[in-house]
Amino acid sequence: MTKLLRYPLQIFNYFIFVTIVWYFSIAPAYNHLEPGYAVIALAFGHAGQPVKECVRRTPEELAKLPPNMRNPIVCPRQRSPIEVEIIMDDQPMLQERFQPQGFSGDWGVDVYRQFKVPSGPHHLKMRLKDSVRVKDFNYVHEAKVVLKSAQLLVIDFQPNEGGFIIK
Amino acid sequence: MKKWFHKPINRLYLYVDGWFNLAFGTVNNPLYHLGSLAFFFFWIVLISGLYVFVLFDTSISGAYQSVEYMTHEQWYLAGIMRSLHRYASDAAVVTIILHIIREFSLDRYRGFRWFSWFTGVPILWIVILLGISGYWLVWDQLAQYVAIGSSQLLDVLPIFSSAMTRNFLSGQLSDRFFTLMAFIHLLGLPVVLIFALWIHVKRLSKVEIIVPRGLAIGSFLALLVLSLVKPAISHEQADLMIVPATLNLDWFYLNVYPLLDYWTAGQTWVLTISITLLLMVMPWIPLKRNPPAAEVELSHCNGCGQCFDDCPFDAISMQARSDGARWKMEAIVDPVLCSGCGICVGSCPYSNPFRRSEVRLTTGIDTPAFSAHDVRTATTKGLETLKGQTVKIIVYGCNHGFNLANINDADIATISLPCTGMLPPAFIDYALKKGADGVLMSGCRSSDCYYRLGNRWMEKRLQGERVPLLNARADRSRIQICGAAETDEAKLLKEIDAFRQRLLTNKQASQTAEKEAGHD
Numbered sequence: 001m002t003k004l005l006r007y008p009l010q011i012f013n014y015f016i017f018v019t020i021v022w023y024f025s026i027a028p029a030y031n032h033l034e035p036g037y038a039v040i041a042l043a044f045g046h047a048g049q050p051v052k053e054c055v056r057r058t059p060e061e062l063a064k065l066p067p068n069m070r071n072p073i074v075c076p077r078q079r080s081p082i083e084v085e086i087i088m089d090d091q092p093m094l095q096e097r098f099q100p101q102g103f104s105g106d107w108g109v110d111v112y113r114q115f116k117v118p119s120g121p122h123h124l125k126m127r128l129k130d131s132v133r134v135k136d137f138n139y140v141h142e143a144k145v146v147l148k149s150a151q152l153l154v155i156d157f158q159p160n161e162g163g164f165i166i167k
Numbered sequence: 168m169k170k171w172f173h174k175p176i177n178r179l180y181l182y183v184d185g186w187f188n189l190a191f192g193t194v195n196n197p198l199y200h201l202g203s204l205a206f207f208f209f210w211i212v213l214i215s216g217l218y219v220f221v222l223f224d225t226s227i228s229g230a231y232q233s234v235e236y237m238t239h240e241q242w243y244l245a246g247i248m249r250s251l252h253r254y255a256s257d258a259a260v261v262t263i264i265l266h267i268i269r270e271f272s273l274d275r276y277r278g279f280r281w282f283s284w285f286t287g288v289p290i291l292w293i294v295i296l297l298g299i300s301g302y303w304l305v306w307d308q309l310a311q312y313v314a315i316g317s318s319q320l321l322d323v324l325p326i327f328s329s330a331m332t333r334n335f336l337s338g339q340l341s342d343r344f345f346t347l348m349a350f351i352h353l354l355g356l357p358v359v360l361i362f363a364l365w366i367h368v369k370r371l372s373k374v375e376i377i378v379p380r381g382l383a384i385g386s387f388l389a390l391l392v393l394s395l396v397k398p399a400i401s402h403e404q405a406d407l408m409i410v411p412a413t414l415n416l417d418w419f420y421l422n423v424y425p426l427l428d429y430w431t432a433g434q435t436w437v438l439t440i441s442i443t444l445l446l447m448v449m450p451w452i453p454l455k456r457n458p459p460a461a462e463v464e465l466s467h468c469n470g471c472g473q474c475f476d477d478c479p480f481d482a483i484s485m486q487a488r489s490d491g492a493r494w495k496m497e498a499i500v501d502p503v504l505c506s507g508c509g510i511c512v513g514s515c516p517y518s519n520p521f522r523r524s525e526v527r528l529t530t531g532i533d534t535p536a537f538s539a540h541d542v543r544t545a546t547t548k549g550l551e552t553l554k555g556q557t558v559k560i561i562v563y564g565c566n567h568g569f570n571l572a573n574i575n576d577a578d579i580a581t582i583s584l585p586c587t588g589m590l591p592p593a594f595i596d597y598a599l600k601k602g603a604d605g606v607l608m609s610g611c612r613s614s615d616c617y618y619r620l621g622n623r624w625m626e627k628r629l630q631g632e633r634v635p636l637l638n639a640r641a642d643r644s645r646i647q648i649c650g651a652a653e654t655d656e657a658k659l660l661k662e663i664d665a666f667r668q669r670l671l672t673n674k675q676a677s678q679t680a681e682k683e684a685g686h687d
Contacts, residue, residue: 018392021261029415030413039410045329152410
């Protein structure tokens with residue numbers, strides 16, 4: 001085939017190539033979130049309470065220990081699992097028990113969960129239990145929120161600031 | 168030997184390959200340069216990236232604005248550079264994927280080739296990570312989506328002490344973190360990529376990382392035109408208080424993220440790691456045994472180094488003479504690297520079929536599976552079968568091109584070699600002097616040798632551009648080269664017919680001339 005005939009074929013091939021490159025670099029568009037929906041994200045890091053009460057050693061017990069190991073309070077290493085419950089408009093959205101991390105179960109847990117929900121007003125009830133030594137949820141928070149379309153509502157948990165925080 | 172699962176994709180590939188040969192010729196056929204094309208696109212990415220980096224602000228507050236400035240204010244230079252940066256990155260992925268498909272379809276990934284395939288798989292990952300980190304830096308809503316998705320994936324791994332995802336929800340992301348990402352994209356991953364590429368081609372010699380000029384110009388112009396017609400643009404600026412809804416994903420790089428909407432991060436990891444492992448173990452499914460490695464016969468090796476220079480897989484090295492002979496060097500074959508192609512046999516000056524003194528033809532370096540002696544015996548036997556024919560043609564082919572067993576003409580004797588590069592030019596001269604009217608060299612399509620360089624060396628030897636040379640007195644009009652793949656039966660048979668006709672005409676002309684000379 002002569003060069004003159006080859007050039008149009010080459011241009012055609014280059015056209016196909018760059019069309020593929022261009023098209024799949026932006027298309028097909030992906031709908032990550034439908035219109036009229038928002039996202040509620042539960043995201044926090046928290047260490048549960050020790051599974052047993054800490055015990056204060058008596059002076060006699062302390063005296064038996066080497067001087068560098070005389071810690072007056074002894075706590076068990078293992079921490080309690082964390083139970084979380086989120087109820088939206090009287091419907092359970094999340095009911096989950098997070099086990100502590102680490103070989104000895106002495107680490108905290110990092111929680112990230114997201115829920116796509118219709119935008120508009122909602123009633124949220126959040127409960128958290130971080131100790132096996134208490135019977136019921138020891139942190140409870142309720143809130144009314146109005147979610148805009150595509151809004152990201154973050155539920156955090158900071159025990160030092162009273163528990164659940166909505167951002 | 169190709170397996171049943173190669174055949175459908177192999178035939179499809181050969182037809183597409185034929186189409187590209189029609190348009191580009193064998194020298195500029197992009198399918199023969201997919202690896203070097205990926206290198207070429209990488210250079211475009213590097214150079215355009217350096218320019219973009221000059222104007223880029225590596226801070227969360229300034230990154231988006233600086234990219235917008237490049238795209239809209241300085242569109243005529245920085246905008247084009249940005250577009251070239253993106254499209255060349257995408258083009259690199261396309262060529263890498265085609266490279267993988269091609270090597271699979273041609274069964275060029277098993278046996279001695281396992282190393283290149285195995286080390287090539289991580290390169291795909293490094294390239295993907297480069298692209299992902301690049302999209303992150305724009306800090307638009309796509310970057311936000313990628314950042315959160317990446318954090319979800321990383322949080323599953325026990326790398327960080329606390330959840331990385333929370334950084335992107337609480338809006339506490341710092342410039343320091345962003346600078347780290349810029350460092351990873353601009354220096355960390357490119358250095359790792361260059362190192363990985365070096366390992367990838369470690370077992371090859373004469374690696375081609377420069378594409379032919381025509382192909383380079385065409386590819387660059389195509390990307391430049393695309394950058395002008397459809398410049399790369401950003402999404403809206405990232406806003407951590409909203410969720411990006413509709414995204415124009417770059418599917419070459421970001422295809423894994425939508426899975427996170429349906430699967431957990433752990434499941435997504437399982438899928439990606441499974442695909443990666445499957446790709447990595449493919450050279451052993453099923454196992455392909457290499458032909459026996461070439462062996463050096465020191466008594467016939469003068470240490471010329473031609474086999475060392477011709478070996479496509481770096482399996483031959485030269486070392487100081489160990490047998491006390493008068494020559495300085497001797498060839499050493501590494502059996503682990505040797506493909507058994509026999510190209511070294513074709514390059515050895517001792518591979519001379521005219522050496523009558525020996526019962527068995529011994530050469531300096533030989534392949535046990537099909538030796539130079541075997542080639543001479545096959546040639547002699549082939550010529551005997553052609554006795555009484557008007558035109559006698561010897562066709563040398565290879566085990567990876569068109570199957571010569573499909574040629575059933577009485578005036579043709581076929582000899583299939585491991586590679587046509589195995590045939591020393593002296594054998595062609597030998598066949599012509601022993602009674603063949605013509606010799607046709609078939610084998611793989613031109614520039615697409617199964618053993619990389621075999622048919623190229625063969626062509627250069629016959630053209631007098633590479634030693635060992637074809638005897639200067641050999642009649643070139645009686646020699647024909649026609650590379651043919653499995654699907655090229657019609658083309659090859661047509662070429663043989665034309666060659667036969669030419670030989671017949673020449674023969675008749677010379678017979679007539681001889682008669683006339685006799686009358687005089």
